[in-house]
Amino acid sequence: MTAAPEAQPVLAVEGLKVAFGAHEAVKGLSFSIRAGETLALVGESGSGKSATALAILRLIEREGGRIAGGRILLGTGADQIDLTALSDDALTDIRGDRVSMVFQEPMTSLNPVMTVGAQLAEVFIRHRGMSARAALEEARAGLDAVRIPDSQRRLGQYPHELSGGLRQRVMIAMALACRPDLLIADEPTTALDVTTQAEILDLIRSLQNEIGMGLLFITHDMGVVSEIADRVLVLRHGQAIEEAATAELFRAPQAAYSRALMEATPRLGSGSLTTPASATPVLTVRDLSTRFPVRKGFLRRLQGELHAVRNVSLTLNEGETLGLVGESGCGKSTLARSILRLVGRPRAGWIWPDGS
Ligand SMILES: Nc1ncnc2c1ncn2[C@@H]1O[C@H](COP(=O)(O)OP(=O)(O)OP(=O)(O)O)[C@@H](O)[C@H]1O
Numbered sequence: 429m430t431a432a433p434e435a436q437p438v439l440a441v442e443g444l445k446v447a448f449g450a451h452e453a454v455k456g457l458s459f460s461i462r463a464g465e466t467l468a469l470v471g472e473s474g475s476g477k478s479a480t481a482l483a484i485l486r487l488i489e490r491e492g493g494r495i496a497g498g499r500i501l502l503g504t505g506a507d508q509i510d511l512t513a514l515s516d517d518a519l520t521d522i523r524g525d526r527v528s529m530v531f532q533e534p535m536t537s538l539n540p541v542m543t544v545g546a547q548l549a550e551v552f553i554r555h556r557g558m559s560a561r562a563a564l565e566e567a568r569a570g571l572d573a574v575r576i577p578d579s580q581r582r583l584g585q586y587p588h589e590l591s592g593g594l595r596q597r598v599m600i601a602m603a604l605a606c607r608p609d610l611l612i613a614d615e616p617t618t619a620l621d622v623t624t625q626a627e628i629l630d631l632i633r634s635l636q637n638e639i640g641m642g643l644l645f646i647t648h649d650m651g652v653v654s655e656i657a658d659r660v661l662v663l664r665h666g667q668a669i670e671e672a673a674t675a676e677l678f679r680a681p682q683a684a685y686s687r688a689l690m691e692a693t694p695r696l697g698s699g700s701l702t703t704p705a706s707a708t709p710v711l712t713v714r715d716l717s718t719r720f721p722v723r724k725g726f727l728r729r730l731q732g733e734l735h736a737v738r739n740v741s742l743t744l745n746e747g748e749t750l751g752l753v754g755e756s757g758c759g760k761s762t763l764a765r766s767i768l769r770l771v772g773r774p775r776a777g778w779i780w781p782d783g784s
């Protein structure tokens with residue numbers, strides 16, 4: 429979504445400095461985001477993208493860092509507040525309400541021992557003062573909004589029972605529950621397959637259109653940048669190297685570093701992995717099937733079984749790299765965990781660790 433030029437800034441960062449001990453990770457960074465606008469923050473690993481994001485939400489202290497200078501202004505005019513000057517209580521009110529964040533790995537931010545419904549409802553109870561019943565109803569609507577099928581059933585599930593793509597949708601539902609002025613997304617699609625990634629980007633874009641929030645989108649993927657951003661800020665060693673409208677940056681990147689970043693997109697066949705000629709199997713899997721019990725209701729009664737892996741066979745030879753691909757939820761991780769016997773017992777088939 430492109431913001432109208434006269435739209436108000438929802439965020440203005442001025443001369444932000446972030447330090448971890450004596451190491452300055454962000455060295456005087458300034459930028460602003462208007463309502464409805466998407467600014468992409470790009471740069472190599474360690475350039476200070478996450479440190480910037482965590483500083484805005486004042487979560488950087490929890491990571492052992494601190495804000496060493498600058499201002500972080502939320503809103504405009506009489507409503508404007510400097511997040512660097514707020515008390516912990518005031519920050520708790522703002523996080524998840526006016527400013528929200530979506531991380532790369534939702535498992536780290538979702539509570540593993542709470543059902544999806546309970547943790548989503550908690551947002552409405554805390555920030556909107558809703559009753560438990562109303563909050564749970566709102567939670568179901570939230571899951572519908574992020575297009576999670578069968579939302580009523582999902583409310584009763586735990587995060588580990590969902591695929592990565594579904595978990596990311598739950599995170600987005602939580603982040604957008606209170607229709608924030610600003611959403612910060614730190615590599616939200618990096619862990620997902622391309623199909624799911626495209627769906628999630630689409631979803632973020634359409635919800636942004638609806639809510640009109642500003643979006644700070646962190647990514648190292650220039651393809652994603654071209655999909656989602658109005659403007660791009662290129663960061664290196666904690667400093668802004670270049671800032672430009674997305675089309676402008678792609679047409680004529682000014683800094684040599686920005687050009688290098690755009691050329692770093694990997695191409696098929698450019699890898700250096702070679703497969704040795706060995707044909708000695710180290711792993712043989714034949715007709716492997718793994719099922720999970722499906723439980724429902726208060727008493728968690730067994731309702732049936734979910735076939736997560738069905739009749740998979742593969743051979744892995746010495747020194748060989750086997751790529752396992754497929755969209756989110758298709759059973760890749762379950763297959764790997766079944767081979768290591770970390771989940772249940774495979775219900776059928778056999779595994780030979782050395783192929784003998
Ligand atoms: N908890 C921490 N303690 C000490 N130093 C840290 C910590 N987190 C980050 N840093 C340092 O701060 C700098 C910026 O790190 P940051 O995580 O912001 O990078 P990034 O741009 O998000 O990288 P990536 O693309 O890998 O996520 C790096 O030099 C990093 O080593």
Ligand SMILES: [Mg+2]
Nearest residue numbers: 477478479614
């Ligand atoms: Mg990061």
